Each structure stands twice: as structure tokens, then as C-alpha cells.
Amino acid sequence: MTITLGTAAADPGAIDTGRLAVGETRDGSPARLPVAVINGADDGKRLYLQAVSDGNELNGLGVIREVVPQLDPAEIAGEIMIVGIVNYHGFQVAEHRNPIDDRKLNRTFPGDSEGTASERIADAVFEVAKTADLILDLHQGSTSRMINEVRVRCGRRHTMHSECLRLAKVFNCGYVLDQKGPEGQLARVAPDEGIPTVDPELGGSVGFDPESVQAGVEGVYNVLRHYEFLDGGPSMERQTRAKRFDQYGASVGGLVEYRADLGERIDAGDTLFAVTDTFGQVKAEATADNSGILWRSRRLPQVASGEYVCSVGTNVDSY
Structure with missing residues (x-):
């Protein structure tokens, strides 16, 4: 079956890139997010992967830039849906918040198709995300210095907590923050839809940090292997968790x-x-x-x- 995301469309065993329309800029030209779909040759789960919901957090984009060219759809079971840059407006000016509405985009999920610029973007990408079986929302510690870690944001009493914690362990960064997140975070909202979701925080840097990007690449591949998108077993170690x-x-x-x-x-x-x-x-x-x-x-x-x-x-x- 052909799968689509915005203008990207891929038959089984194929990959395609395109754009997802999320409104217009101030001069009336379209605001369109870069997207990719990877449709595996065999049936399997669906992974949703996104980065740069905070406009100056680029390590997640570095991960996507490294991972996508390496993936061969012929070797994949399942589907991978990717939004490479979520905070379109913040990315253009290298700002954490969306300058159009002065909102932190990762506080606006599940979004609103008739709302502010950030809410409209969140609505458009959440419509895609909630079709997935697993969600990885790639972040970093803004431009502060931070260890590589994964955040479980649903809260320890949530029915999906154990599945989210498992996903965090599979990502295998070494450190996990297991603390309920603020309202409007994707990693807090998506588990309410029954989808295990984590928020890898890949260090903190100005621009790309190669060590953190590599940790993210290895984490994504661990997830793909553990959840049987790819053959092979994941590399998993005990994780240090802070609450x-x-x-x-x-x-x-x-x-x-x-x-x-x-x-x-x-x-x-x-x-x-x-x-x-x-x-x-x-x-x-x-x-x-x-x-x-x-x-x-x-x-x-x-x-x-x-x-x-x-x-x-x-x-x-x-x-």
C-alpha cells in the first residue's frame, strides 16, 4: 500500500521526500515542513520521527540527516514517517520559540487547525504522529550544556508509562529523566492516544554536536532493531534514571x-x-x-x- 505524508508518497520498498503545508508566511508564500516517508518492503509497525520543534535545537536534525540516507526500504519491515523540521518559523531565524506567535511549539500539542501558527503546525504533525505505533521526538538541551538523555514525560501513573520507559531504555543513551512533563508536550500528549513516546534530549550545543548526533543515530537504530523494523538485536545497557x-x-x-x-x-x-x-x-x-x-x-x-x-x-x- 502506498503511504503518504504531505507531498511525499512511497510504495512498498520505496522512499520519498516532500513537504507538508502548515500555513503561510508573512508574504503569503507557503510554509511547508520537510518530510520523508520510508515504506518497508515487508509489513510491520509504524514509527513517527520528528526534530526541531524548538527552532535552535539542531542535533535531532543532524540525526535525521545521518539516518535517512543509510536506510534501505528493501530491508525494512514497517513504515517510518519523518518530519525533519517542525518549528518552521523558529528554524528560519535560529530561535527556540516560534517568532510568529512567541510560543514554545512543544507546549501546543495536540494543536488546533484554526489556532495560532504553532498550534496549526502541532495539529498538522500530530495528525500524522497519532497514526504511529511508536514516536521519537528528538530534542537537545537548547544551547545549554547537557548530558545525552531520554525523557519519559507521561507520568509514572500513566497506563503507557511502562511502554514509554521501555522505549527510553531501548534508545540506550545511558540516562533517563522519568518525570511528568508540562502540558502540551508531544511526549506527554501522545501516550494518551496509546502510543509509546519519548523525548531524547541529545546533549546541548550551538549547531551540531557530533558526539550527541552519533548517540542519537545509534538510538534510532536500536529502536528500529528492537521493534523489528530491521534485523538484528539492539545494544542495551542498564540506564541511570532520575525522577x-x-x-x-x-x-x-x-x-x-x-x-x-x-x-x-x-x-x-x-x-x-x-x-x-x-x-x-x-x-x-x-x-x-x-x-x-x-x-x-x-x-x-x-x-x-x-x-x-x-x-x-x-x-x-x-x-
């Missing part, structure tokens, strides 16, 4: 000097960072309230009083 974040800000203004590295184990009372003045004199230090893992930190050293500095993943276990 919440502690966030830390600067008590004073100045320059941040970290006392721990990303991914480092932290004990309660350990010094996370100091803030110095222009001449290197320490003005204040921040210590950890709880044990955990240094998960994320700001990239630039300068901070004002009360400005975000870093996050520690807490309530840590493994599975």
Missing part, C-alpha cells in the same frame, strides 16, 4: 566557575559552582541540596543575581 530535577541559580552576579563536571555524581552538600568577580575573587558558592547527577549547566559564564546556572538530576536509580 526529578533540582535547579540552581546564582545568588549574586558575576562569573560562574563549576566545581563538578556534567554527568558527575553529586553528594548532598557538595559545591556545585562558585561565582567570582571580574578579578577572580569568590563572591558566593552553591552547594547541592540532594545527591544526584550534574545533568545540565549554562554555557556562558556571566550571570546576574537569580539567573539559572545548573540542574542536578535526583532520586536516581537504574533499570
